[in-house]
């Protein structure tokens with residue numbers, strides 16, 4: 239068993255860290271608090287070859303591994319947390335599902351702009367009445383000649399404000415087998431991107447309204463039953479959320495550590511108070527433990543085993559470690575940590591979001607319980623109960 243990065247991975251990590259330090263360190267605080275997508279940074283990151291790391295080279299990607307993408311996220315987040323979102327959008331989210339299932343024509347039409355940082359894709363899954371119970375989604379797609387007519391609403395989509403295309407989950411018919419997905423272009427007749435709302439991190443999302451939105455059949459990604467087929471892809475996708483949680487927790491930890499070495503109270507640096515030393519010991523332990531689980535899941539996925547169990551455990555551990563460590567960092571940095579003068583509060587607010595997004599920690603624990611007991615526990619009321 240080897241717990242270290244290979245020589246090639248270490249060299250890659252060094253090169254991403256150098257790029258991030260040279261090009262992204264300045265402006266990291268301002269970028270985190272900006273509401274708009276950092277298109278300038280997206281193009282820089284694309285030129286660096288950090289978009290489409292795991293996408294096949296024949297599709298314009300880098301043909302790398304999931305572990306490479308995790309390393310890229312970690313190194314960028316340690317310098318500029320907001321820039322790690324771009325690596326996420328270009329490697330893990332809707333783009334990965336798209337690259338996996340799109341037709342050659344669809345890839346030709348959209349992948350070049352997505353992989354060069356000129357365009358971003360947003361995932362439209364959640365609805366006002368279908369959150370954790372995602373398969374309760376109601377947005378319908380009815381055939382109309384060579385188009386589908388979409389009716390419904392989506393909420394909370396990351397990058398929904400800035401996206402040019404949307405990967406939208408729709409219902410072609412009843413039940414789980416009735417769910418599939420289509421690509422909706424922003425200028426589709428009958429489709430409206432609503433007014434932005436803000437998450438507590440400042441990140442904005444827009445409701446998406448479909449009022450008989452006319453989507454060409456050529457934009458079908460996965461037909462009825464498609465939802466089931468791509469469930470395995472979700473495990474790999476979750477690794478991006480998991481990696482950012484942990485890396486941003488580590489970012490906050492580094493801020494607090496530097497602060498505790500410099501800041502003096504009672505004539506001594508904060509790091510000399512045992513009450514704070516023990517916080518750091520706990521924080522380091524949580525980060526190290528979660529890191530091993532993340533790497534185990536990512537390396538396992540690269541060996542063709544995207545284990546739902548490993549991904550679930552890693553997401554839980556990294557979501558919790560990232561948030562708990564960021565909260566402690568804010569506490570250690572006192573009024574400065576709680577203010578927008580540093581990134582500690584931003585790290586805390588962002589890591590909270592990933593405990594809800596991509597499968598909330600409660601839903602992940604439900605899933606884990608199913609592995610533990612080797613049986614399914616339906617969350618639905620028993621049949622016949624009102």
Ligand SMILES: Cc1cc2nc3c(=O)[nH]c(=O)nc-3n(C[C@H](O)[C@H](O)[C@H](O)COP(=O)(O)OP(=O)(O)OC[C@H]3O[C@@H](n4cnc5c(N)ncnc54)[C@H](O)[C@@H]3O)c2cc1C
Nearest residue numbers: 361362363364369370394395396591594595596598600617
């Ligand atoms: C930062 C962020 C980014 C997001 N990005 C996207 C995106 O890009 N695209 C998209 O479609 N959606 C996105 N979402 C939405 C996200 O997927 C949902 O918020 C999530 O699925 C939870 O749904 P909900 O908010 O409706 O909460 P609900 O499902 O109403 O749940 C409320 C609470 O109850 C708990 N709960 C629900 N059911 C159970 C159960 N059976 N057992 C135990 N606890 C339960 C939940 O864990 C949660 O704590 C994002 C959300 C956030 C916060």
